[in-house]
Amino acid sequence: MRSCAGIIIYRKNTESEKYEVCLVQSEKFRHQETGTLLYIIPGGKTEEGDYTEIKQEDPKREEKAAFACARRETKEEVGLDLENLVLLQQKTKTGLEMGFKDLTMHFILYDFIAEGKGTIKIGEELVHAAWYAFDKLPESMLPYMGQLLEQAYKTHINPG
Numbered sequence: 760m761r762s763c764a765g766i767i768i769y770r771k772n773t774e775s776e777k778y779e780v781c782l783v784q785s786e787k788f789r790h791q792e793t794g795t796l797l798y799i800i801p802g803g804k805t806e807e808g809d810y811t812e813i814k815q816e817d818p819k820r821e822e823k824a825a826f827a828c829a830r831r832e833t834k835e836e837v838g839l840d841l842e843n844l845v846l847l848q849q850k851t852k853t854g855l856e857m858g859f860k861d862l863t864m865h866f867i868l869y870d871f872i873a874e875g876k877g878t879i880k881i882g883e884e885l886v887h888a889a890w891y892a893f894d895k896l897p898e899s900m901l902p903y904m905g906q907l908l909e910q911a912y913k914t915h916i917n918p919g
Contacts, residue, residue: 766844769873778916
């Protein structure tokens with residue numbers, strides 16, 4: 760089992776007045792049949808440093824480490840600062856379900872949402888990163904990603 764954080768980073772475009780989400784592409788996530796790179800949200804696995812200030816006996820240790828991971832991975836992958844970081848959900852998925860290179864791997868996913876501040880700076884592990892309007896998302900996303908983004912948009916970004 761690998762504990763990971765995924766972050767839905769959004770902003771309001773000052774010109775179009777539409778909300779946008781930061782999506783990225785990595786060589787690690789491809790469509791199983793076509794090999795096409797998939798769009799994903801920034802994120803990654805928890806690392807030893809994410810646990811540094813959390814006591815071993817803390818019942819929320821994994822969740823707190825996932826929060827630290829979310830901030831660290833966002834900085835590493837897209838160079839953005841996060842405001843109002845909130846945990847949306849926790850779930851378990853396999854590598855197959857995620858389009859991950861190791862199909863047998865199991866993940867505990869912590870999905871977060873936060874407002875992004877700053878300018879996107881593509882990190883070393885990424886092929887592409889950009890802002891996309893919620894009403895014009897790319898088609899080649901992880902299968903569950905569209906549902907996750909729609910849920911986040913309706914419940915946290917634009918609940919009206």
